[in-house]
Amino acid sequence: MHDSARAVTDAERAALAAADGPPALRFPYDATALVDEPLRTERLVLRPLEASHAADVFEYQRLPEVIRYLPWPERDREQAYEHTAKRAAGRVLAADGDYVVFAIMLAGEPSAGDERAGVDSVGRVIGDVMVRVSNTQHAQLEIGWVLHPDFQGRGYAREGAGALVDFTFSTLSPHRIQAFLDVRNGASAALCERLGMRREAIILEEEYNDGEWTDTAIYGILRREWAAARGQGRVRP
Numbered sequence: 307m308h309d310s311a312r313a314v315t316d317a318e319r320a321a322l323a324a325a326d327g328p329p330a331l332r333f334p335y336d337a338t339a340l341v342d343e344p345l346r347t348e349r350l351v352l353r354p355l356e357a358s359h360a361a362d363v364f365e366y367q368r369l370p371e372v373i374r375y376l377p378w379p380e381r382d383r384e385q386a387y388e389h390t391a392k393r394a395a396g397r398v399l400a401a402d403g404d405y406v407v408f409a410i411m412l413a414g415e416p417s418a419g420d421e422r423a424g425v426d427s428v429g430r431v432i433g434d435v436m437v438r439v440s441n442t443q444h445a446q447l448e449i450g451w452v453l454h455p456d457f458q459g460r461g462y463a464r465e466g467a468g469a470l471v472d473f474t475f476s477t478l479s480p481h482r483i484q485a486f487l488d489v490r491n492g493a494s495a496a497l498c499e500r501l502g503m504r505r506e507a508i509i510l511e512e513e514y515n516d517g518e519w520t521d522t523a524i525y526g527i528l529r530r531e532w533a534a535a536r537g538q539g540r541v542r543p
């Protein structure tokens with residue numbers, strides 16, 4: 307996708323953008339129905355995050371190597387459970403800043419949460435992916451991800467995030483999806499590339515984290531690029 311994107315001249319791209327038409331987000335969107343009818347991939351189930359997932363989430367949220375490039379402070383168990391409950395409250399996408407977090411569930415893995423007895427049949431939450439509204443007016447959405455290190459290196463993030471990208475474009479119809487990451491986050495950058503996203507910008511010293519100024523990379527993919535990559539040709543909302 308990168309090579310073909312670079313081969314397009316500015317004039318050609320302007321014509322393609324014009325042909326895409328104006329922003330056409332399918333909002334408001336309520337993800338509550340996905341609790342009972344979750345997204346499914348070959349190996350994973352993506353279900354809107356629930357407060358009852360907190361024990362599994364804590365298993366990765368408490369690890370320094372996981373939060374190193376995330377805007378998450380170190381949290382004790384109580385703080386982490388509160389944080390998960392807050393993230394789980396996001397269900398409706400309608401306005402800038404709204405978000406839905408999806409638990410990445412792996413069947414057959416025992417869950418960390420005793421209180422989740424009976425939920426084991428759907429497996430353990432090994433990570434999560436998120437979609438957030440960057441800009442309603444211009445139909446720009448953001449995605450993000452995190453995976454427990456025990457489950458990294460097996461393609462689960464690619465599978466889960468890929469399903470989220472497909473769901474987001476096909477159901478919500480944004481013009482563009484973007485991701486923001488610490489420029490040093492090589493694993494996340496590689497995931498962006500695997501998803502067909504392009505590095506579009508680096509913002510120098512955008513944030514001050516853990517005692518240092520950090521640079522942010524922005525990756526993006528346009529709706530028509532996603533559609534072309536899927537061999538569907540142009541997809542109009």
Ligand SMILES: CC(C)(COP(=O)(O)OP(=O)(O)OC[C@H]1O[C@@H](n2cnc3c(N)ncnc32)[C@H](O)[C@@H]1OP(=O)(O)O)[C@@H](O)C(=O)NCCC(=O)NCCS
Nearest residue numbers: 372375451452453458459460461462463464486487493494
């Ligand atoms: C970013 C993050 C989700 C990427 O996870 P990941 O495990 O590297 O990504 P994937 O699940 O797509 O796995 C890809 C790797 O699995 C390998 N792999 C093994 N089996 C595979 C399979 N069946 N299918 C696909 N890939 C497979 C790939 O070759 C690749 O390995 P490589 O990196 O050595 O080339 C993870 O590093 C993370 O959670 N980091 C901490 C949180 C964070 O920083 N989040 C992002 C903030 S912007």
